[in-house]
Amino acid sequence: MYNAPPDKAWLQLALPPVEALEWMANLRRCAMAGVVVHDEDSTGRVTASRIEYSLGDHDRSVLFDALGTAARVYFAAGASAVVTGIHGPGTIAAGQYLDHALKDETSPWQMGLYAAHPMGTCRMDRSSTDSVVDADGRVWGWDNRHAADTRVFPTSLGVNPQVTTYAVGLTVGAAVADRAG
Ligand SMILES: Cc1cc2nc3c(=O)[nH]c(=O)nc-3n(C[C@H](O)[C@H](O)[C@H](O)COP(=O)(O)OP(=O)(O)OC[C@H]3O[C@@H](n4cnc5c(N)ncnc54)[C@H](O)[C@@H]3O)c2cc1C
Incomplete structure (x- = not known):
């Protein structure tokens, strides 16, 4: 201050x-x-x-x-x-x-409102019924299409997402690398 x-x-x-x-x-x-x-x-x-x-x-x-x-x-x-x-x-x-x-x-x-954290447009979950990507970030029904950013969150977090965004990127990246052998 x-x-x-x-x-x-x-x-x-x-x-x-x-x-x-x-x-x-x-x-x-x-x-x-x-x-x-x-x-x-x-x-x-x-x-x-x-x-x-x-x-x-x-x-x-x-x-x-x-x-x-x-x-x-x-x-x-x-x-x-x-x-x-x-x-x-x-x-x-x-x-x-x-x-x-x-x-x-x-x-x-x-009111001067704004949204800085819109997330969850392609949520991750265990079942294709309720989500767009699986736990590896892979789009259900596709072998080679992944999402690795805040869109996979189940909803907007309500807090700053930077660290979680990094974690999702690393996790999905590792899964893609594993599959590629
Ligand atoms: C004003 C403001 C302040 C913020 N302050 C903080 C903060 O202090 N701390 C914090 O943790 N978070 C903060 N956030 C939130 C944080 O920046 C975002 O939630 C985070 O960056 C989202 O990450 P993302 O990878 O999902 O999307 P983005 O960072 O938006 O990345 C999406 C990227 O994908 C690219 N892209 C989009 N479509 C395509 C396409 N079709 N093909 C190729 N590339 C494409 C875009 O150009 C962009 O580079 C702030 C956000 C705003 C707006």
Whole structure:
């Protein structure tokens, strides 16, 4: 965290485009945090022409709890203001009533949400009934077609996947090498 005097500190949670210039001018006094919410009751689907995502009430509530907690951490560290990435409350000044600023009924359209960990489009399992690839990453019904990345996860992990991605790559790679003799 940047070591600025508390009354001058501008710490942020996200950066809405409309306020970007002002925040960029204060960048050396900014810090940034992301909160990660694993889908529980949100739904979505991807087709060739459309991406749909519907934010569930439970997930929305968890998101707001997480944003509130992150904001409190920053205020406790001496921040004079936070930006939450939710259009509406905009900048929240230190001392402002957070629960009022982060309202549960805020529309998803007001939120700057993004997905960094979409996974599980070709899941791995023991049976071809419920999955696309077997435990070696081989596509069911094919001898020479494998998947060795996050698409084989049974679902999105909800945490950073880098190490697991490496592990899947190594495991599937070893299986391919074994078969090749
Ligand atoms: C903003 C952001 C921040 C992130 N931060 C972290 C982090 O801090 N820690 C962490 O662990 N994870 C992080 N992740 C997630 C992580 O980067 C991804 O989950 C991971 O890289 C996915 O690995 P992958 O191999 O499945 O896919 P990718 O890394 O996306 O690899 C897919 C590759 O396949 C190539 N490809 C696609 N289609 C084809 C094709 N038909 N033929 C040939 N090549 C093709 C693509 O060009 C790409 O290079 C972050 C993701 C984002 C978006």
